[in-house]
Amino acid sequence: MRTFYYFLADVQQVSDQEILFDLYHIIKPAKEEPVRERMKSAVVLPRHYFDYLINNGVMQVEGMSRYKTRQEATVAIGMNIKSIGRHILFDMCFSPQTYKLWQHADAFIDEISLPADIFEEYVYRLGALSRFRYLGRVDDPLAAAEIGENDMIEFKQDFLLSKPGIIKSVVAFANSNNGNLFLGISDEGKIVGVNHELEQYGDPDKYILAITQYIQDKTTPFLTPFPKITLQKVEDKYVVCIFVEVCSELICGLDKNGEKFVAIRTNNRSFIVRDPHQIGEIYVKRKLGSEIGRRLGLL
Template identity: 70%
Template structure:
């Protein structure tokens, strides 16, 4: 099957274990159009060869290039922003389960039209996830937007622990999300300074939140939520950014029994239907688009 789009590597240096090249995208319609994606990329040769064997990469070099034997590889598209164009990182690892935890190599800050990006995801059998998409660092901006599918407020940590875990698990299983502690459901900033005083200092307080998330989720949430403290009018707010995970994440109740949560509109909903849980698992492992194309959803 002839594809209208291909990735092009103009090789500048061949080494025993790696290849150095300029990275292009070429669209062949009436007149071929080529655009630079990234200058001076270095990639381990077995991943470079994997792209060739996958049929997405063509090589331009002075002497004919002979790829080596196919070696196991998994490719992930780490999406930074969406729109007419998709900004993303292309990540490589030897096995799928190591993709986000132990990325061997990456090509960062690539940009492609959304339809072309989807085509490469499909042809590579790649897993896609969102990186920082929808991240809101400013609590004031969050209060103006109000609670939605990517924003949730909790008054505190000590008395909202169960709700915090539900929200984190829901964001990890559904989409990136922002959880703020020290803001009421109505969007009023009340702060958590009194809780910091109980722990003695901010570092111990952050450590307590981190430890609680680790203890009450399974498997280990990867990537782990980013936790930071923000000041608004002299009051301290905790900002927790949760990235969608490639694994199905479960919360643990008081008896350490597992439960699954997803995000629906502005609510975190516990899921009990085994079929629905299976769909979530498939999406986490393969990505929504690949799952649909394979007829699994």
């Protein structure tokens, strides 16, 4: 028996432009009483965004039995994820166009928390974009060295002698979760720096450009968003910090022969995946979400 869930808007005030409402979430197991959870109070949302949620079947209205939606407008919705686990904490962002979604969203419902499988279905039903913006980002090499390598932190001694490993790690983070790759820190967490490589290039900007170009040339499709690459100084040593955001597309690396490979992050390490069925699972999770994939019998 299927469980139904949806948002419920207890409308307090309506104008031509905006709706004021209290937001609830309803979980209704088959043949059982629905469970009602209060999510937010006094939410204000432009009317065309409010109507969009209703017209797409993810929200119902309480408090106004005769509420009528208007003609649909073009709407882009994004889920800005703040923390992950059994529950996903996120902001729901609204914009007229997708390209304006993150930088110029003009309405938000912030700090919503839902079970991970329910969150994934809402993303699917709304055709929403989701991102793990800066979740898990570590900018301080000293802090990273103290934490040590884990699912979101990996160390490389340098750039020039670690190129294949760098691409494998970037691809693994892009396919698994946000991650931080540090060049100039040993596997043991000792900051050794990349000063010798900076001297070879003669200019920090040229050095960072070389790393950027190498990652761009050795990954496909184009990483969006592209990793953030910065140079940090720890006492007299320089460390390269590369922050990789998880991508919605399946990302492949290119080996020395130009052959594609897929990598994922698991058990604190980056691994190349060769099983085509496992690669298919990764692709489905990227496109549909893990819960939807399971329901379709693909995972």
